[in-house]
Amino acid sequence: GAVVSQHPSWVICKSGTSVKIECRSLDFQATTMFWYRQFPKQSLMLMATSNEGSKATYEQGVEKDKFLINHASLTLSTLTVTSAHPEDSSFYICSASQTGSEAFFGQGTRLTVV
Amino acid sequence: GENVEQHPSTLSVQEGDSAVIKCTYSDSASNYFPWYKQELGKGPQLIIDIRSNVGEKKDQRIAVTLNKTAKHFSLHITETQPEDSAVYFCAASYSGGGADGLTFGKGTHLIIQP
Numbered sequence: 142g143a144v145v146s147q148h149p150s151w152v153i154c155k156s157g158t159s160v161k162i163e164c165r166s167l168d169f170q171a172t173t174m175f176w177y178r179q180f181p182k183q184s185l186m187l188m189a190t191s192n193e194g195s196k197a198t199y200e201q202g203v204e205k206d207k208f209l210i211n212h213a214s215l216t217l218s219t220l221t222v223t224s225a226h227p228e229d230s231s232f233y234i235c236s237a238s239q240t241g242s243e244a245f246f247g248q249g250t251r252l253t254v255v
Numbered sequence: 256g257e258n259v260e261q262h263p264s265t266l267s268v269q270e271g272d273s274a275v276i277k278c279t280y281s282d283s284a285s286n287y288f289p290w291y292k293q294e295l296g297k298g299p300q301l302i303i304d305i306r307s308n309v310g311e312k313k314d315q316r317i318a319v320t321l322n323k324t325a326k327h328f329s330l331h332i333t334e335t336q337p338e339d340s341a342v343y344f345c346a347a348s349y350s351g352g353g354a355d356g357l358t359f360g361k362g363t364h365l366i367i368q369p
Contacts, residue, residue: 147298175356175357177356183361183362184344184359184360184361184362185299185344185357185359186359187356187357187358190355190356200356234298234299236357243287243289243301243304244357245301246291246298246299246300246301247298248297248298249296249297249298251296
């Protein structure tokens with residue numbers, strides 16, 4: 142299957158700072174990328190959908206000014222958590238797909254805000 | 256929106272026995288139903304999927320069945336092995352997986368007893 146890579150795999154940051162997470166499709170061009178959040182022992186919740194070159198579509202309850210998503214190319218999307226707080230600590234996972242095909246997931250990024 | 260229910264939340268089976276995980280969905284417009292395996296600290300890995308024009312699909316020890324009328328689908332794992340131990344998620348999508356995000360079930364922690 143196709144490979145989606147996330148970086149970093151884990152990050153610890155201080156409360157009030159911003160953190161950027163990268164999601165890359167390594168061997169295919171992703172027309173759409175998705176960002177999910179997963180709290181411990183819970184399911185994945187879709188945060189936003191982004192298409193290359195356009196603004197992301199956020200799910201209800203997700204603050205677009207706090208979770209900035211950029212999808213500047215067909216192989217890269219970034220999620221920036223701005224002014225992070227301890228409650229933002231979570232496992233963030235991206236997935237990428239080509240039009241009409243299945244979505245492939247990255248390995249996730251563990252964010253801990255202290 | 257779509258709502259996916261998954262049962263059981265925990266399933267313990269003896270090595271070599273079969274395991275069955277069941278999911279129901281609410282929106283008849285959903286047409287793509289993947290199953291993911293997630294190991295601790297990693298992203299979900301697609302293990303099998305089924306589309307609404309098919310009732311059953313099999314890949315070696317893994318099979319998925321879909322009942323569109325009843326809006327439920329199931330994962331069947333035969334001859335279970337210790338490496339099958341993980342959390343399994345079912346999901347549903349309107350667009351075949353590529354354009355819209357996935358709605359996940361809450362997950363099943365599968366434990367294979369040696």
